[in-house]
Amino acid sequence: MTxxxxxxxxxxxxxxxxRLEAVLHALSDPVRLLIxxxxxxxxxxxxxxxxxxxxxKSTTTHHFRVLREGGVIRQTYRGTAKLNxxxxxxxxxxxxxxxxxxxxxxxxQAAREGEPGAQLS
Amino acid sequence: MTxxxxxxxxxxxxxxxxRLEAVLHALSDPVRLLIxxxxxxxxxxxxxxxxxxxxxKSTTTHHFRVLREGGVIRQTYRGTAKLNxxxxxxxxxxxxxxxxxxxxxxxxQAAREGEPGAQLS
DNA sequence: ACGGTAGTACGATAACCATCGTAGTACGGC
DNA sequence: GCCGTACTACGATGGTTATCGTACTACCGT
Numbered sequence: 069m070t071x072x073x074x075x076x077x078x079x080x081x082x083x084x085x086x087r088l089e090a091v092l093h094a095l096s097d098p099v100r101l102l103i104x105x106x107x108x109x110x111x112x113x114x115x116x117x118x119x120x121x122x123x124x125k126s127t128t129t130h131h132f133r134v135l136r137e138g139g140v141i142r143q144t145y146r147g148t149a150k151l152n153x154x155x156x157x158x159x160x161x162x163x164x165x166x167x168x169x170x171x172x173x174x175x176x177q178a179a180r181e182g183e184p185g186a187q188l189s
Numbered sequence: 190m191t192x193x194x195x196x197x198x199x200x201x202x203x204x205x206x207x208r209l210e211a212v213l214h215a216l217s218d219p220v221r222l223l224i225x226x227x228x229x230x231x232x233x234x235x236x237x238x239x240x241x242x243x244x245x246k247s248t249t250t251h252h253f254r255v256l257r258e259g260g261v262i263r264q265t266y267r268g269t270a271k272l273n274x275x276x277x278x279x280x281x282x283x284x285x286x287x288x289x290x291x292x293x294x295x296x297x298q299a300a301r302e303g304e305p306g307a308q309l310s
Numbered sequence: 311a312c313g314g315t316a317g318t319a320c321g322a323t324a325a326c327c328a329t330c331g332t333a334g335t336a337c338g339g340c
Numbered sequence: 341g342c343c344g345t346a347c348t349a350c351g352a353t354g355g356t357t358a359t360c361g362t363a364c365t366a367c368c369g370t
Contacts, residue, residue, distance in 0.1 A: 088298045089217050092291070096213035097358085117316065127359055129318060134357090148316050148367040163294035165286060170213070173284035177209045218328080238346065248329055250348060255327090269337045269346050 078136065078143050083158045086139030091159070091166070094138035099123060100131050101174055104140065104154065108171050113144075113151035199257065199264050204279045207260035212280070212287070215259035220244060221252050222295055225261065225275065229292050234265075234272035 095101055099121055106119055121128055132152065135141045142153045159167045216222055220242055227240060242249055253273065256262045263274045280288045
């Protein structure tokens with residue numbers, strides 16, 4: 069109802085609206101860090117259902133929204149799916165090296181704890 | 190009372206107890222980010238009262254504790270004062286480049302917003 | 311048109327957290 | 341011993357958040 073002209077528009081912060089605190093907060097949750105690591109590894113637009121997360125679908129939606137509103141990812145509708153992409157270019161322009169350092173740190177920590185054979189090639 | 194042998198011992202995580210999520214969370218608060226930036230700039234052990242923070246002393250204590258328990262800083266008693274030092278060596282060993290990237294990002298953001306003349310020499 | 315799949319919206323809940331004020335402890339100096 | 345300074349502990353409070361379940365919408369096949 070309400071016949072919205074674009075019923076599937078998504079709010080994204082522009083590049084200069086992205087705040088460092090929000091990015092760090094978005095990355096400080098284990099589930100969201102997992103999502104971001106997966107996206108960085110695949111380097112493609114992934115649908116939400118691609119991820120195998122230890123939470124329900126509602127919670128997944130919530131985490132993707134936090135990532136989107138923090139400016140970490142960009143979400144677009146593609147038919148019935150919603151594709152997610154890392155905003156690597158924007159983050160790199162604003163905070164050079166930050167995303168790479170966080171991803172490397174997450175990889176190092178994962179290699180230390182838990183998966184002793186999980187190194188990135 | 191209770192005659193504790195070291196009544197002024199402070200809990201610090203060991204290097205391998207430091208978790209990336211905790212570090213990112215500690216850095217995702219504006220007040221704490223300000224503290225860390227000051228410490229990185231001065232490169233010396235600073236007392237808590239050195240900082241001019243927009244919160245009360247109780248809240249300041251809380252923020253320093255979050256930073257300490259996250260493994261970002263090391264606190265030691267020196268008479269009536271408590272000296273704070275960045276754990277740059279531990280963080281660099283665990284997460285190479287992370288602290289530097291965050292500090293650079295914070296500096297860049299501060300230069301963009303608010304203080305248009307505040308560049309680091 | 312119908313059903314299935316993908317994701318959202320809306321509450322609800324419990325945990326966490328940033329903030330404060332007040333009262334208390336530790337130490338140095340007088 | 342007494343006082344001031346530096347910081348802490350405790351309790352309270354209000355806001356945010358991570359989580360869930362259920363009900364809903366949007367789109368694609370058939």
